Amino acid sequence: MLPVPYRVVARTVETDDSATLRLEPIGARVPHPNAGQFCMLYARGIGEVAISISDAWNGTLVHTIRDVGAVSRALSGAPPGAVLGVRGPFGTDWGLDSAVGHDVVIVAGGLGLAPLRPVVLGALHRRAEYRRVTLVAGARSPGEFLFRAQLAEWAARADIDVELTVDRPGAGWDGPVGFVTEPLGRLDVEPSTTIAFVCGPEPMMRFSANVLLDKGLAPDRIRLSLERNMQCGIGVCGHCQLGPLLVCRDGPVVDYVTAEPLLSAREL
Amino acid sequence: MSSAVLDRAGLDQLVELLIADGYRVIGPTVRDGAIVLAELDSGAQLPAGWGVDVAPGRYRLRRRSDAAVFAHSAGPQSWKQFLHPPRRRLFTDDGAGFEPVEDDPGRYAFLGVRGCDLAAIATLGTVLQGTDGFARRRDGLFVVAASCLEPGGVCFCASMGTGPAPGPGYDLSLTERIDDDGHRFLVDVGSEAGAALLDRLAHHPATTAEQDEARGAVAAAAGRMGRQMPVGDLRALLRDNRESPHWDAVAERCLTCGNCTMVCPTCFCTTVEDVTDLTGEHAERAERWASCFELAFSYLHGGSVRVSGASRYRQWMTHKLSTWHDQFGGSGCVGCGRCIAWCPVGIDITAEAAALAAGHD
């Protein structure tokens, strides 16, 4: 499968080590991605990594990338005008459509907010179709939130509840201090009408799922986005296996019924 | 299905015709102290009179008292190296866009494919369907299968349901007979292409007696397997033993060398490599065989998910016998026994399965 060339048309610095790239096709375009899917982004000659979609419209792709290795460093630092390769989109999506008529609870930890942004945007775009919409987002410190301007916009809206919390306060932060499971635990939730979308480091997703289960949510109402080493994106290289799942094909979005036994096994 | 009989010269003629038809004939031959799969120029290169002694961690050639050519069990290689090559370039980019690399190895004719390996080719086909490289190589294939009459010391195809008689998927299938009546091959036809080739060879129809004798010999071979898997649902056995202390016991012996994955005819994992030349103007991507035993195989966020040897052995064995079903709808193991022979410490997948089954109760 050949990468499709896309040009970086805008780069926004999010934090010290992450940036959001807006990509536009140079010629052919990949199929429109659904919220929760990912693309393989290629930095010429360096390599390819799996990055979730953090927004998309009319052929434009938006990806938020954190510098954690050689390839992601090249991608997150790519300036406007740079050409990247795109393959995809791959994987299962968040299934936001199936949450129509429900309360939507979105739980984001750190970079997990990026794959969840399309869920927020999708719910706000068709706001009347959903009942209560709540975003609970945690970051290590105030300056490490993604999309800070957009978070402020959402927090100012009356039709979405935004609960932000930091592990470590910083100067000027007068908001809540605590792990993301703390405001999550304080939410008033109607378990039979709620669908939860959770994304972040694996332990954070496990802890958050436990809080939601304690509140009475059935595990099939909790959706996580899993992550493993991805190379081909199409289920033939074997790297992304998590027990019986090929995360690139059977994920990354899975419900907690499927995920729980896999995440609780060591070194699976 | 009516059979024909080819004599030994007829087999050489078969090879000649395939070469004349433009096929690259791949078959067993003796090299470097083993029976390997290589391109043959003629039937004379077949391993006539060679057999093998195979045991966990042990493989030796031995001279036979006859001139049989297929009387040996699986060697260190499998047919996967031709259908799913160890290294394959995917595309190049010289600055003007991504150019796919269309490798064209020509058309292969495989000579002497055992039941286990035939099943393995089908299994690989299920995994790699939709990838153009494998499909292109397999589409042009001509397969001459061979029944196994002398199962090896580590063979267990019978308990995996893949042999010793080859299943469907061949153009021609040979059952070798060598005795006082001479050296000959019962031929079963599996396709129109196979029938067409047989027509061009000197052969005579097999009598009922000849057919019965041959089939009887193959059936008897099923009872002489060197190993067998424990009876029962292997898929459930592995799935239910994720936390078994047995994995730590295997880990004390397993070197995580990955030999098993290299010789296994169904292991398909690859790693993608992106490189440039020194100037950076030329970039290319290739895929190469990878092994789940590699420490970096499961690399994620600065470290690997599966670090301990126990977790990596568990991954390999569980995938092969259990989660392969979830991912691809069947077992990944064909019972060829290569992993047992080429394990430097002689770990035996059938014994490990039996140990899990015993502990399970």
Next chain:
Amino acid sequence: MTDDLARFSLLRGLSAAQRAKVWSTAQEVSIAAHHRVFDEGQDARRCWLIRSGQVALDTTVPGRGLVVVQTLGAGDVLGWSWLVPPRRWHFGAVTLDPVQAVEIDTVRLSALADADPALGYRLALGLFEAVLARLQNTRARLLDLYGSPRER
């Protein structure tokens, strides 16, 4: 006193009679925003079941000033230090916005618990549950899950 207080683990599992005893030590309070509820080091003689609003636990760090350690909100118990010696507050507490709470006189509550061990046991278990959750969340923060692999 209403029974929607079942959400507070401190009171869960109490019989009606036991709950009545607890009520006898409690009163509903409204605390204005930015009000310092207690200071680190002071005697701990009360606790609060937060109905609504947010309270920050803080401590002074020279060079950093007042640092918030944790924020509590609806459903949380504010104040545990009263239960065990030296019965002094380990952190300070200040309201971030107007807070509605049930304020409990823990000196009287402790006396009741001493006299009624069954009640005391239930209260201790309820408090323990809250401490466990708080510890789990604190440990999660210590894991530094959002940190980059480059930092390790």
